[in-house]
Amino acid sequence: MAAMIDTFNGMVEALETLESERKATAASISHELRTPLTVLQVRLHALCDGVIEVNSAELQVLLAQTAHLARLVDDLHTLSMADAGQLSLNRQRLDLADLVGEVVEHIHPQLQMQDMTLNLDLPVELGDGAADINADADRMRQIVNNLIGNVLRHARDGRWLGVSVTTESNARGEAQVVLRISDAGPGLPAELRSHPFQRFAQAPGKRRKEGSGLGLSIVKALTTSQGGTVEADTSERGGTRFTLRFPPIR
Secondary structure, three states: OOHHHHHHHHHHHHHHHHHHHHHHHHHHHHHHHHHHHHHHHHHHHHOOOOOOOHHHHHHHHHHHHHHHHHHHHHHHHHHHHHHOOOEEEEEEEEHHHHHHHHHHOOOOOHEEEEEEEEEEEEEEOOOOOOEEEEOHHHHHHHHHHHHHHHHHOHHHOOOOOEEEEEEEEEEOOOOOEEEEEEEOOOOHHHHOOOOOOOOOOOOOOOOOOOOOOOOHHHHHHHHHHHHOOEEEOOOOOEEEEEEEOOOOOO
């Protein structure tokens, strides 16, 4: 009877937490949608009334707001599909080290523009199968791009990016392919430290300069849907380090 009561109380607490998170997410979505929609509405009214002149600069502002809305809707769709277990995945044998090297190569010009030092550590023998996992290549690119993009937006003052792919064993002696992305920035903000992957962790009403606020949530959803785990802690340079672990293919 005592065990049943404990289980029932745990279920009630979980349901209360879920309801609280649902309400907070709904409020955050409303806030995130309201800002670009308000900008679009005000500026379009001004254009129609002749208060603002129709020119290329003004159209670029409107286009940027619609792009923000489209990105937010796409991110919400990805998360809703992941929650429902309906996320489209084309999983196949994938060399994670090779894919990470490819993504970093494509993003290298942005690192140079921001004068960031890159420390890339991949297996010496690329293509030997040691870093092979069962995953969707496009979704893995999205994960890596999200994490590196997070560094470029929020930790660029640290001027350093560390990316590594290694093979390790967990506490049970099971082999794992481990991806780490680290920076030397200020670290996670206070509102994110206890729950870095929560959706819209930034408090509603606080202005977000870039992104949809869902990037890290998407990283976790895509990682777990492919059999992996992800955690955040402090990097060796005092910034943030994200560690993703996947079971290898042998």
